[in-house]
Structures are given as structure tokens and as C-alpha cells.
Amino acid sequence: MLRAFSTAATGMTAQQMIVDTIANNLANINTVGFKRSQVDFQDLMYVKLLEPGQEVAAGVIAPSGFEIGSGVRPASTLKVFTQGEMQNTGRSLDVAIQGDGFFQVTLPGGETRYTRDGSLRVNANGQLTTSSGYTLEPAITIPSDARSISIGEDGTVSVFAGSSGSPSTVGTIALVRFSNPAGLTNEGGNLLAQSPASGAPISGTAGQGGFGTIMQAFLERSNVQMVNELVNLITAQRAYEINSRAIRAGDEMLTTANRLIS
């Protein structure tokens, strides 16, 4: 009986974890390039009280065993890398990836990180950076006399500089992708880091070899669907209640049993 309490408690913890994840998804409903998380659960180990096929009486074998599980455990939270909605901003330094791929940025310490947030800026040195100020890798420098910037579907950045009447190419925004993007580590600040699970980054050009295309003047919205999250929230709340009901029922049974000795 007491084991059933801990079983039901694992159920309550699991639902709480779903609520925590939904809260984070909903909080990031307006975060550019954000990918929603979902929790993955596993049923816990089973305790065998009777082996199937065990002899229960002379010549009689149990047709099925008696195994009871001990609840549930959260196995992982995973980012779902489905495409977010494209929003036209009209800003020439806003870029979005339509399809698979990440922008590659360099942190001040020299480490490489990956992001889908393409709200770019030009820093004091003329380099293209993310909104947090991390420079793109490879670095692209915009001349100080640039009049207009255009970014092609393959990531080519060209500018009209000075009084020149023809565009000149100043660099290409490179994309990388991973065989298992769900294995990337979340660093916060819209940044992801490589992990042994994600595999090594595969770099390439937008629009080729499985990479998505780059769209200028667009931002990729978060892929959180508010209605879905709210429905999941309600479900989790009810499931939490149901599991607490199991604890209450167990308590009632124990109270009844206690009456035997009163």
C-alpha cells in the first residue's frame, strides 16, 4: 500500500514537470527563433510478484505473471525543431532560416554557439552580430559607407557602398546543421551548444545539401502554439488531481484498516 503512495507521487511530479515546461514555452511565445520543449516520460521498472509460468499448484502453472510498475520518471526534455512562423519585419538585417540549419556565432571567449535568432545588428567594428552582440562566424564586415544591404537566399551579403552603382559581395552567412538537433544543449539567451548527442556540426551553404534558405527582412517566430500549450496545461492539471486522488484513496484504505485494531 505504502509503495502505491510513492507511485502516485511520481505521477504528480511528472505532471508538475509538464507544467514547468509549458510555463517556459508560454513565456517564450514571443522569443524570436525559440523552439518549444516537450517532456518525455518513461514507465519505471516493474516488480515481479509472480513469474509467468511459475507452478502455483501441483501441475498448474500461472498463465500470466503478476508484475506491478513503480510509477513514472521524466526521461528527457527535448526541443522540437519544427519551423516557426515567418514574420515580415521589413528590416534589412532581419534574417530567418526557412528549413533546417543554425547561424553560427562566436562568444567573446572564442567558443562557438548556434542560434536560429536572425535579428542581426552591426557592431562598432562594422561586423554583423546577433542581438546579444555575438559576432557571426565567419565574420562579415559591413563597410561604414554602405547605403543598403541585401542578403540572398544562399546567405550572400552584398552592399551598395559609397557612390558605387553596383553591389559588392562582402561575405556569406554560413549555416550549420546537426544530425540530431534535439541533442543540442540549451545555453539560454537563444543559444545552443554542441554535445556528444547532437553530433558534429555539418557546415554548408543555405539552400544546398539539406540546408534551409535564408529569407531577408523576415524573423522566425517561436514555434510555440498557444492553444496547444493551454490544452496541455489543463490536461496536466487534471492528471495531477487524479494522481492526488490515488493518494487520498490509499489513505482512506489505510484509515479503514486501522479501524480493525480500534
Next chain:
Amino acid sequence: MDNGIMLTSSSMEALSEDFRAVAHNLANISTVGYKRLQSAFFNALQSALSGSGEPAAGTLGEVEAATSIDFTQGALIPTGRPLDLALQGKGFFVIETPEGQLYTRKGSFYVNPNGQLVDTEGRTVAGQAGPIVIPSTTSPLKVRVAGDGSVSADGRPIGKLRLVEFDNVSVLESVGAACFRLTAPVTPKDALQTTVHQGYQEASNVPAVRELVRLITLTRLYQANVKSVQTLDEQMKYLLQVAMGS
């Protein structure tokens, strides 16, 4: 008399084990691919009570406690994730482990650094001809899985998932993580009637309301058992009083 108390207490014990099974089902109400535990004890008890109205002598105590797995189809929930695969029908995916093959209905798959299709635990998913390998030139977002389990990347076929079914699912036992293993040397058959749905997950098949009703019934049966122990105890007390002539 003594025997009556013994039978009742064994039935109380079985009820509390059954209660654990219900608690386990409820805890797994959100576990993808989970199949609920049903208790043969509870079923026998229910039919004994509702069948003839009055349970045959000894029935309660002698019911064997046994659990079986209820393999009914769970609801298909859309996730939009290309590597979430759900099965409709009686089939199972085959997972390769060092200890042999496991069978599961949970199709939340990933790609490992070698490009192989793997489950949440990182074990490879069996294809008709070895593991399914997704070429590194293809994005996992561009993988398409047809209803019959054929996998293609960027329109080129790269393999077919191995889907199996069993004539008698009672040979399967749970090993946790929504996986099952064989308890008897049975050769699984190819599942031909099973359809794969890409971008879906199969929800847990625990029916919340029915489990709650089962929970209430269990509680009441338990209380009834306590009551009969008390009654038997009082009867014995009375008999003793009569026998002692007081």
C-alpha cells in the same frame, strides 16, 4: 471462522496490490506509448460479485493475483515532429539492444551521430535490412515515413522499418520505458495491417475516468473486507461468550 478471516485478509492484500497497479497506471497517464496494467484479480472479483450475486465459497481468497497488459490502441496526438511515429494497429517497432530485441509502440525517434535512427535511450531501431541510416546530406526534417514504414530522405528510399505483431500478446512483459520483451520463444510475424503515422505520438491508453472508478471500487471493496473481518470477529466473540456460559 478462522478460514473466513484468512480469506478476507488475503483478499485485502490482493486489493492493495491491485491498488498499486492503478496508481502506476495513473502515474503514466502522460507517458507516450504506455500500455495500462490490468489485473486479473480485479476482473475475477468483479465477475464473481456481479455474476451470481453471491460469491461462491472460497472464491475471493483463491483468486490468483495476476496482471496482464492491456494493448488497446492509444489516441494519436499530433506533434508535427518528423521523427515522431505512431502506430495504428497491432504492430510494434523493434529495438535492438545488447540483451536482444525489445518491442515498443513508442515511436519518438532521434538520429545518433552516426546517422542511425535510435529511440530515446539511444538504441537502434530495426529496419528490414539493418538499422535505418539517414544520410548526412539530408536534414532530419526532410525524412518521410510512409504508412507501411518505408523511410525516404529527400525523396530517395533509405530503408523500411521492421514492424512486427504477435498472435498472442500475453507472451510480452514490460521492461519499463514503454518497451516489452518476449517471455517465451515465439517468432514475431511481420505486421501487415499496421499503419505508421508520421508527426504523431501514441498517447498512453489509460482511461482516466475508468481508472478513477476502479480506484473508488477498490476502496469500497477494501472497506467491505474490513467490515467482514470485524463481523467475523464479533461472531467469534459472541460464540466464545455462549460457550463460556456468561
